[in-house]
Amino acid sequence: MAISLFLGILICYKLGYYKNTLSIFKIKNILFLLFTTIVLFIIYFFTFTYYNSHFITPGIAKEQAAYSRQIVFPFVQFISFAICAPIFEEAAFRTTIYRFFKNDKIAFIVSSISFAWMHTGANPILIVYLPMSVVLTLIYHRRRVLGESILVHGLMNALLPTIIVLLQTITGLYYL
Numbered sequence: 001m002a003i004s005l006f007l008g009i010l011i012c013y014k015l016g017y018y019k020n021t022l023s024i025f026k027i028k029n030i031l032f033l034l035f036t037t038i039v040l041f042i043i044y045f046f047t048f049t050y051y052n053s054h055f056i057t058p059g060i061a062k063e064q065a066a067y068s069r070q071i072v073f074p075f076v077q078f079i080s081f082a083i084c085a086p087i088f089e090e091a092a093f094r095t096t097i098y099r100f101f102k103n104d105k106i107a108f109i110v111s112s113i114s115f116a117w118m119h120t121g122a123n124p125i126l127i128v129y130l131p132m133s134v135v136l137t138l139i140y141h142r143r144r145v146l147g148e149s150i151l152v153h154g155l156m157n158a159l160l161p162t163i164i165v166l167l168q169t170i171t172g173l174y175y176l
Helices: 002-014 021-025 027-054 059-071 074-100 104-120 126-143 146-171
Strands: none
Touching: 002 074, 021 027, 021 146, 027 126, 027 146, 074 104, 074 126, 074 146, 104 126, 126 146
């Protein structure tokens, strides 16, 4: 995993994907990213709560998730979801697609839909991932700084279990 992460970062660096990354640390950008991350958590919570109350999750999906939690060490799972996945997914679905399409509107639509579709396929849970994908694409689209969408995506993946419990406590809405 460490080798693939190193190679992925190196390739992205050589392709120029990380230009202007240090501009993330300007106060207005930090505030924007913080606000966007909070909005993403709220969107995820309400769309996922809606999904779970209106669609039946197949039993096999729950069994697979439980099995996955048993065989993967939490540290490895955290590194994979909070670091590796955001780096590779954002590079593939934001920068690469934006470079492929000359029209920004088409790139925005293709990037948003393909990212959500890759996570869900032809499944009703697309209603959960599509709004998140649109927000992550908006973050990249705003200034074309890949580091911003990687940072928000990583925070989202890393903090989601904790934030969901907090939002459930605040709102009183629960899902299984």
